[in-house]
Amino acid sequence: MKVNFSYDFTLTFPESVRDHRYCLRIVPYENAIQTCSNLDIRVNTNAAFEQGTDGFANRFVYGTIAKPHKSLSAHIEGELELLPYVYCDEEPPALYNAPSPLVSFCALMQAFLDETTLPASAFRKAFMLTQKIRDSFTLIESTKAEGLESFLLYKEGLRNDFSHLLIALLRHVNIPARLCHGFIEGENKTHTWVEAWMEGDWRGFDPIKGIVIHDEPYVKLAHGRDFSDCAIYKGSYIGKRQHILKITGQIGREEQQ
Numbered sequence: 226m227k228v229n230f231s232y233d234f235t236l237t238f239p240e241s242v243r244d245h246r247y248c249l250r251i252v253p254y255e256n257a258i259q260t261c262s263n264l265d266i267r268v269n270t271n272a273a274f275e276q277g278t279d280g281f282a283n284r285f286v287y288g289t290i291a292k293p294h295k296s297l298s299a300h301i302e303g304e305l306e307l308l309p310y311v312y313c314d315e316e317p318p319a320l321y322n323a324p325s326p327l328v329s330f331c332a333l334m335q336a337f338l339d340e341t342t343l344p345a346s347a348f349r350k351a352f353m354l355t356q357k358i359r360d361s362f363t364l365i366e367s368t369k370a371e372g373l374e375s376f377l378l379y380k381e382g383l384r385n386d387f388s389h390l391l392i393a394l395l396r397h398v399n400i401p402a403r404l405c406h407g408f409i410e411g412e413n414k415t416h417t418w419v420e421a422w423m424e425g426d427w428r429g430f431d432p433i434k435g436i437v438i439h440d441e442p443y444v445k446l447a448h449g450r451d452f453s454d455c456a457i458y459k460g461s462y463i464g465k466r467q468h469i470l471k472i473t474g475q476i477g478r479e480e481q482q
Contacts, residue, residue, distance in 0.1 A: 226306070226307045226308075226440060226442065226478065227304060227305070227306055227307075227478070227479040228304070228305050228307060228410075228442050228444070228476050228477060228478050228479060229302070229303075229304055229305075229476070229477045229478075229479060230253070230302065230303060230304075230305060230408065230444055230474065230475070230476045230477075231300070231301070231302035231303075231474065231475060232251070232300075232301060232302075232408060232472065232473060232474025232475070233298070233299070233300050233471075233472070233473050233474070234249060234251055234297075234298065234299040234300075234457065234458070234470075234471075234472050235296060235297070235298045235470075235471045235472075236296060236297040236298075236458060236468050236469070236470050236471075237295060237296045237468060237469045237471075238294075238295050238296065238464060238465065238467065238468050239295075239465060239467055240295070240464060240465050241293035241294060241295050241464065242293065242294065242295075242462040242463060242464030242465070243290075243291060243292060243293045243294070243462065243463050243464065244289070244290075244291055244462060244463045245289065245290040245291075245294065245297065245460060245461075245462035245463075246287075246288075246289050246460055246461050246462070247287060247288060247289075247290070247297060247458065247459075247460035248285050248286075248287040248458070248459045248460060249268075249285055249286050249287070249299055249457060249458055250279075250283050250284070250285045250406075250446055250447045250455065250456070250457050250458075251266070251285070251286060251299055251301050251446065251457060252264070252266070252276065252284035252285065252286065252301065252446070253284070253303070253305060253407075253444055253445065253446060254282070254283060254284065254407075254445040254446060254447065254448065255282075255284070256312060256314055256445075257308070257312040257313070257314070258307060258308040258309065258310060258311075258312045259305060259306070259307055259308075259444070259445060260305065260306045261303055261304070261305055262303060262304045262305075262306070263303050263304045264301070264302075264303040265300075265301065265302050265303060266286060266299070266300070266301045267299065267300045267301075268286065268288065268297075268298070268299045269290065269294070269296075269297060269298055269299075270298075272288065272290065273288060274286045274287065274288035275287055275288060279454075281316070281447070281448060281449050281454060282314075282316075283446070283447035283448065283449070283454075283455070286299070297460075304479075305444060307440075307442060307443075307444075309439055309440050310428065310429040310438040310439055310440070310441075310443065311426050311427070311428060312426060312427055313425060313426050313427060314427070318401035318422040319401065320401075320450070321392075321396070321401040321402055321403040321422065321450060322396050322399065322400075322401040322402075323396070324396075325450035325451045325453070325454075326450070326451060326453045327373075327385075327389055327451035327452055327453050328373070328389050328392050328393045328396070328450070328451045329373075329393065330393050330396070330397050331373065331374055331377075333373075333374055333377040333378065334373070334377065334390070334393055334394060334397070337361075337377060337394075338394060338397070341353065341354075341357060343398065347400050347421070347423040347424070348423055348424070348428065350395075350398055350400065351391075351395060351400060351421045351423065351428070351430055352430070352437055354391055354394050354395065354432075355391060355419075355430045355431065355432045355435055355436070355437070356435045358387055358390055358391055358432040358435075359387075359432055359433065359434065359435030360435065361380065362376065362380050362381060362382060362386075362387065362390075363380060363381040363382075364381070364382070364383075364384065364387070364433060365381050365382065365383065366383075367383075368381070368382060368383060373386065373389055373390055373393065376389075376390060377390070384415075384416060384417045384433060385404075385417055385452045387417070387432040387433045388404050388405075388417040388418060388419050388432060388433075388452075389404070389451055389452070390432070391419045391430065391432040392404060392419055392451065395419070395421050400421050400422065400423060401421070401422040402419050402420065402421045402422070403419070403420050403448050403449060403450060404417055404418075404419060404448060404449060404450070404451050404452055404454075404455055405417065405418050405419065405420055405429070405443075405445050405447070405448045405455070406445070406446055406447050406448070406452065406455040406456075406457070407443065407444045407445040407446040407447070408443075408444045408446070408474045408475075408476055409441070409442065409443050409444070409476070410441065410442040410476045410478070413473045413474055413475055414472065414473070414474075415446075415457070415472055415474070416433070416443075417433075417452065417455075418430065418431040418432070418433075418438065418443065419431070419432065420448065429443060431443075442476050442478065444476055457470075457472060458470060
């Protein structure tokens with residue numbers, strides 16, 4: 226499947242900042258099922274920037290804006306070739322089968338698991354848990370209570386919470402799992418989902434929608450142990466440490482001739 230994509234990143238400050246060193250994970254991931262072409266990246270009206278990759282092979286752009294400024298903006302667009310969501314890579318699955326900074330197992334998760342008799346196969350376990358999370362929790366756009374224990378207690382949370390819970394449960398039953406961050410068709414906000422390792426491949430599961438990802442347009446920007454490895458923006462600057470982050474995007478399928 227071929228898709229066109231474009232998205233915009235804007236970081237605004239209430240007062241001018243300077244000596245701003247930034248890193249943006251805004252370049253689509255490249256792997257066996259997602260390849261990118263005709264890429265166009267612009268940062269703060271064609272300011273100079275560099276590109277690199279992190280330890281998870283996530284691609285990013287980075288640079289420094291020394292002069293005082295009240296916003297950082299980036300626009301990226303291009304074309305993607307997407308294949309069915311089953312693939313393997315060179316990362317060791319064991320990297321994703323241990324607790325991570327934002328994902329660790331707790332007693333409330335055990336109680337959640339005890340409500341369900343899980344099937345034998347890894348795939349059916351993952352699919353059942355994906356649907357159970359979708360059916361048990363409500364997605365909200367903002368929350369004062371953060372973390373998985375609050376998510377389990379109040380039965381509502383952010384996109385990251387859905388994915389983090391599925392990752393924690395899969396790891397507990399010895400299925401390596403990692404978080405993915407990107408865009409999906411029909412939504413102009415970023416989305417998270419989960420890749421789980423089974424039978425020699427990574428498979429995609431979306432606990433917000435309760436589906437196994439097969440040929441739906443899911444555009445991955447980054448993956449990692451949890452969201453702390455996948456955040457779009459990281460940076461430092463001199464100035465008041467307040468900012469507003471806005472990310473919008475769209476994906477369109479190319480018409481088949």
